[in-house]
Amino acid sequence: MSDNSKSLFPDFLLIGAGKSGTTSLHNYLDQHPEIYMSKIKEPYFFALEGEEIVSREDDPLNLYDFPWAVTDLEEYQKLFEPADPSQKKGESSTMYLYGDKAPSNIKKYIPDVKIIAIFRKPSERLYSRYLHLAREDNLMGTTFDKVLDKESIWWLRNDLVREGFYYKHLSRYYELFDKSQIKVFLYDDLRSDPERVIKELYSFVDVDPDFNPDTSIRFNQSGFVKNKILDKLYGTDSLLFKSIKSVVPGMYSKLKENLIIQKQLNKLRGKNLEKPGIDQEIEKTLTHDIYYEDTKKFQELIGRDLSHWFK
Template sequence: MKEERDTTTRTVKRPNFIVIGAAKSGTTALWNYFRQHPQIYMSPKKHTRFFSFQTANPVFRGPGPINDQYISYAIADAATYHALFVGAEEETAIGEASHSYLYVPEAAGRIKSYAPDVRLIAILRNPVERAFSHYSQMVRDGREPSENFFEALKEEAARIEEGWWPDFHYTRMGLYYDQLRRYFDLFERDQIKVYLYDDFRADPVQVLRDAFEFLDVDSTFVPDTSIRYNASGVAKNKTLHLTLQGLRRARPIIKRLVPEKHYRGLLRVGGGLHNKNLTEPRLSAEARGRMTAEYFREDIIKLEDLIERDLSTWLR
């Protein structure tokens, strides 16, 4: 646990590991599963975006996130950021998870300046699946104006040029090579652990055991992985979806009022209802192959060498 003293002589606790992304690839699940480990303290706020943006409410074009007007999009000052970690006590691993850190170019350098010895975890998903999952979530949340995925892809370059929210950068976010290269250029290789979403879905306990070893905590601890977090898809019942979204925004209040065990049970019930209310559309094999060839093939081949993993299944 890294600590320092501020000008008021209070002990300032700082993260010694960060989950940097990617979006729609399991960062929310990692954040939740890490929180169960008795030797890990996770920031109570997911996606602090502290190293991504220098203002609390950055200005982008396009339909914005549906957030509580009293909650800032990003944490932009060090005091507020450090306040997230005051609850850490005997935990040896202190961390946070913000998937924007992988995508925003400036984040790697800012993290290096802040904590050069920090450990970094990335989890990567097949970029075609990642893009379609992200699009489906945006449709579900009422932010995506195009009803056709491929039309949205055609508009992506123009949207980026016009300064739309990063959430609409469906293919650009999946070009992992340059994004990870920034971290490998700045940090030692043994400070970076890269997982694949397919492995995580197939055997989450094994991936978590490896991550626990990387963080030097008890790797025999087995968290409850029965809840699927941040699922994408189209709502079957829009009224139920809106109701569950409203309850989701009330989580901080509920968490303060009920014991942790009961809170986790409520999450399981609510998450189950949410996931059962979603239908997840699929891309055809032909569409997947076309997207891979058009947007991702060259990047995937370079990424294989960078992370020293066989990604041939992504190239099919």
Template sequence: MPNFLVIGAAKAGTTSLYHYLNQHPEVFMSPVKEPKFFALEGEKPDFRGPGDREAWREAISSLDAYQALFEGVTDEKVVGEASPLYLYSEKAPARIKHHVPEARLIAVLRDPVERAYSQFLHKVRDGKEPLADFARAIEAEEGRVKENWAYGWHYKRRGFYYRQLSRYYAMFGPEQIRVYLYEDLKGDPAGLLRDVYGFLGVDDSFVPDMSLKHNVSGIPKNRLVHSLLRGRNPVKAALKPFLPRRLRKRLLVNLQGRNLTEPPGVAPAVRRALIEEYREDVSKLQGLIGRDLSGWLR
């Protein structure tokens, strides 16, 4: 079982953090990046949004299957996984407390408006979001929740971090929780990693390869190329025996990034409306984590 977890937030750099940690010789990371076990234990999700069933195939709800993810552990000092759903899940904190009560917990938080927009763009990028307008997608959110669309469609809801983190602080000591901001990860990734390594008790002088950008949102320049790069196809299958997994990953990430164009920003009126919805939560969050978040309210 893991002794540390990256619990969120979605679209706040957790994929990059997973890959950085996975390179550390004293860290074992689950080969499945997002098992989602503590959010789904014993459940059989039947989500109804576009592409949900395929997207949730790797989700693990059985304890035996979850434990099997860590069978490859050898002499690593720490063992972890990264499931951003844990921060949002109401059930995850109690399940984590039950199974791994001493686990160290890492969260990375992003401006909630930018986070919501990035998640929307992620769905647009993958051809799953039927609404091309962010404001309309936000308006449709509550209806989608009622229709049991998966958590990835909860654009606005997933940004109330004070509400979500409070569940963890109620069950775990503050010494077990480390909270960072997305700005920390983007502005000084090496510094953030040194702090994470210290928190986990591993060699903090290790420097991973941080040259690749992971899970980038954007608008595909060419939909066909995007589908070929992200889906299963004969070309990728033919190359598999000849290229090591790490090299294949690097090549695909690079090509996918080259096929994405920078999207427009959030419309000012939409941003103002969302800021007002988040204002109280952000104000409380500042006190909880001891960080100035006034930039999120502008």
């Protein structure tokens, strides 16, 4: 591989877990002037290299619904061409946490890469995923109580129940990469002390840790849509933004990157979401029956006391 080709790979990867603060970390990284983040969030290259993208018509259960994925090496490297030579390059793909091919492909192409992961109590993460699917009107007729049915879609799709087996997924990275290349955060820390997390994040990727990003935006909120008409107007999948993206893609990109606009949009979207609490019996079953053994090993792997996750 030529030096020029090497320069078109990311210096760091944010690998997940989904619904654990990954979107927030991605945006804090993206705001830093010394960092260039791929404009396609979640290109999934290392998990899906060489695979054909399945159409939605051929995938009724949304098992392979990744129309934005970049599966060709040359196209993937083009994602980083706009970066300034002095900038650190990165991308975020939650599928790298659980994708079968991801760790070995990453090791093959960028063995010195830095790997960032953030984790949330598995039952909370799963319920947040449920609310996210509800927001997208993508529940496929299922309800949250079905998470306990191992024959259901909740166990068939890798990004639902199975994503929460953190030890199983992350231990593969510790086997392939030096421990110094892996930085693990907890969602709890991001909520209680975001300034410390952000400084550690910037220090880990070797950029100025004293840069202060805008942390006032609540990214990627989830819940049941209250008013579908308002959602079609300014929701995440609104017809207005779809039209702008198709007709004036440059304007759409500027809207996405404008923090003031994003802040106002997220406020409006949040007010239009209803977030019922998780059923406590289901939560207990998930925590103590389904995720318990994996979580015990996970806390040893990362050297953190996670006893509060068992309460």
